[in-house]
Amino acid sequence: MINPLALENRTILVTGASSGIGRATAVLLSQLGATIVAAGRNAGRLEETTHSLEGGGHHAMVFDLADLDAIPGWMAKVVEQAGPLDGLVHSAGIGSIAPLRVLAMPEVEQVMRVNYLSAVALTKEFSRKRTHRKDASIVLISSVAGVVGAAGRTAYSASKGALTAFARSAALELASAGLRVNCIAPAYVRTEMYDAARGSLTDEQLNALVAAQPLGLGEPLDVAHAVAFLLAATGRWITGAVLAVDGGYTAQ
Amino acid sequence: MDLTAFCLKLDEVLDASPGTVQPGQALDQLEGWDSVAVLAFIAMADTDYGVSVPAKEIPECRTVDDLANLILRQKA
Numbered sequence: 001m002i003n004p005l006a007l008e009n010r011t012i013l014v015t016g017a018s019s020g021i022g023r024a025t026a027v028l029l030s031q032l033g034a035t036i037v038a039a040g041r042n043a044g045r046l047e048e049t050t051h052s053l054e055g056g057g058h059h060a061m062v063f064d065l066a067d068l069d070a071i072p073g074w075m076a077k078v079v080e081q082a083g084p085l086d087g088l089v090h091s092a093g094i095g096s097i098a099p100l101r102v103l104a105m106p107e108v109e110q111v112m113r114v115n116y117l118s119a120v121a122l123t124k125e126f127s128r129k130r131t132h133r134k135d136a137s138i139v140l141i142s143s144v145a146g147v148v149g150a151a152g153r154t155a156y157s158a159s160k161g162a163l164t165a166f167a168r169s170a171a172l173e174l175a176s177a178g179l180r181v182n183c184i185a186p187a188y189v190r191t192e193m194y195d196a197a198r199g200s201l202t203d204e205q206l207n208a209l210v211a212a213q214p215l216g217l218g219e220p221l222d223v224a225h226a227v228a229f230l231l232a233a234t235g236r237w238i239t240g241a242v243l244a245v246d247g248g249y250t251a252q
Numbered sequence: 253m254d255l256t257a258f259c260l261k262l263d264e265v266l267d268a269s270p271g272t273v274q275p276g277q278a279l280d281q282l283e284g285w286d287s288v289a290v291l292a293f294i295a296m297a298d299t300d301y302g303v304s305v306p307a308k309e310i311p312e313c314r315t316v317d318d319l320a321n322l323i324l325r326q327k328a
Contacts, residue, residue, distance in 0.1 A: 097294070101264060
């Protein structure tokens, strides 16, 4: 029997690993044999993730990606501790629901910093020869919000759309170095971020939102499976793609 | 809560001139009180008053004062 998703002897950095899609991804990748470098802001929640990982030799790195200037030094530390990387999954992100009339510029800047600019800084560092190994792969978690608009989501949508545009150009630039760069665009997934957004929706709005996903609400594992597919040998010929993992949301 | 200041915040939420919204006013008589205004109200409550207002309770509000009380209840 073969397992084309096997990730043995591969070291993968997962940002946003302390919750939601990032946590589910870290756990699944470890179950496929990968060594995980789990990064997150909250030490306690990050520890919960590392306890759920299968196998040993994993690393937990508490770090706030909003501190862009510190990313190069931090990545050097990651490589020092874990060795060169085979994969990067950027799942860290913050939500934002604010119509333009009350949207404060510092909020826009923070959303862009955490969701998008950090991905640029991470990819830049990852692409250095000393940071990654041969046939490495980057997966950025974007969103259907980067493809389809929604009132009150301008800042969030822009940050996620920027990720997909960035991934396409980075994919072309880094192909000759053997690096692949892809995005996943999930729709609503049952995560802490979804729970927070749910509070600002009426029952009617919530029902409409769930109904807009023909296969219903997603689970973090649904997205994690797609991440594994892009990271493993199964994704060998895929780069610059935006994979919709959205229960049919954008098929309509 | 300073109700005058709160009404000025609601002016922003409705994109109305300062002083448009008055205490005691009925929401169905406020121009622009629609689904985007509701999203703006929730965002404003978070930013300016530090509370997460449950959207489900907003349709039950009839007046400007009801909205103020909704915020106060979250603070309690």
